[in-house]
Amino acid sequence: MTTRIPTTSGPRLSTAPSSIKPRQLSHLHAQLAQLSANLADLENLLRMTSVQAESIRGLGAFHGGLFMAASKVLGEETIAGQANAQQQQQRGGET
Template sequence: MASRGYGSAPTQTRQSMASSGGAVKARQLAQLQQQLAQLSNNLADTENLLRMTSVQAESMRGLGSWHAGLFMAASKVLGEESVQQNQQQGGGGGGGGPN
């Protein structure tokens, strides 16, 4: 009888350990599921941000083209004005000097 009572205690310990191990495993799986859901949400946010960044990059490219056109136009206008000013200054002052 003593051996029976002694033998049943480890069985109960194993069952309680198995049930507590199952609870730990269930808690870890629930936590993992929560983290995977958060990761999925973060990936969806990242995808949306990348899509928006792509659209903005195209817009920046268009703005760059506009600015380049404006700079080229301004350069041409300012370059023509400086050529005209040089011709006026050079034509009036350069005619009296030696060639």
């Protein structure tokens, strides 16, 4: 069994311009077309994500406002309830 040692005197066949086959070129062209299509899809998705991020920010601000309003209302009710309870205790202690 003999082994074949590549020679270094001439250009390798895989790097020689004339060795590129039309099939390889068409495959590379198809891959480039697929890459271009994927990049266009990615650009559209990024644009949509940007719009959605702005909407989510607005929704977060609205949600925060609702939480602050609910906290204020519930806080006032709690304070009023505690004041009523203290008044009832004072009245109950007086009688």
